[in-house]
Amino acid sequence: MKVYLDDERQTPEGWTRTYNVPETIGLLQIERVTHLSLDNDLGEGEPEGHNVLTWLEQQVFYDPSFQMPIVSIHSANPVRVEYMKRVLLSIERIRQQQVGGGE
Numbered sequence: 001m002k003v004y005l006d007d008e009r010q011t012p013e014g015w016t017r018t019y020n021v022p023e024t025i026g027l028l029q030i031e032r033v034t035h036l037s038l039d040n041d042l043g044e045g046e047p048e049g050h051n052v053l054t055w056l057e058q059q060v061f062y063d064p065s066f067q068m069p070i071v072s073i074h075s076a077n078p079v080r081v082e083y084m085k086r087v088l089l090s091i092e093r094i095r096q097q098q099v100g101g102g103e
Helices: 021-030 050-062 078-100
Strands: 002-005 016-018 035-038 070-073
Touching: 002 021, 016 021, 021 050, 035 050, 050 078, 070 078
Parallel strands: 002 016, 002 035, 035 070
Antiparallel strands: none
16 A cells, blocks of 8 residues: 555545544554655644654564555655654664664
8 A cells, every 4th residue: 555645735646645644654553555655744733744754763663573664755844854864764774773683
């Protein structure tokens, strides 16, 4: 399943649309998500999309067998895009430490 988190943009063909962070995390918990595309700014008062990455980072840290989807970021918020990229790098470092035995 491909999941597209956004509150405004049109959903690409072949993707399942989510509108908020809890809905997205809910799908990640019950479905095999292979691809995930994230917006950050999801509307006034809504948790931001980067929270999905924080959740994923925790899943990878505590469960080395967790199937991490391929993640892309389509947010127009350049500050959050950089932050989200850093979280993705952190997830990759965690994976490398797990495979390498924490070296």
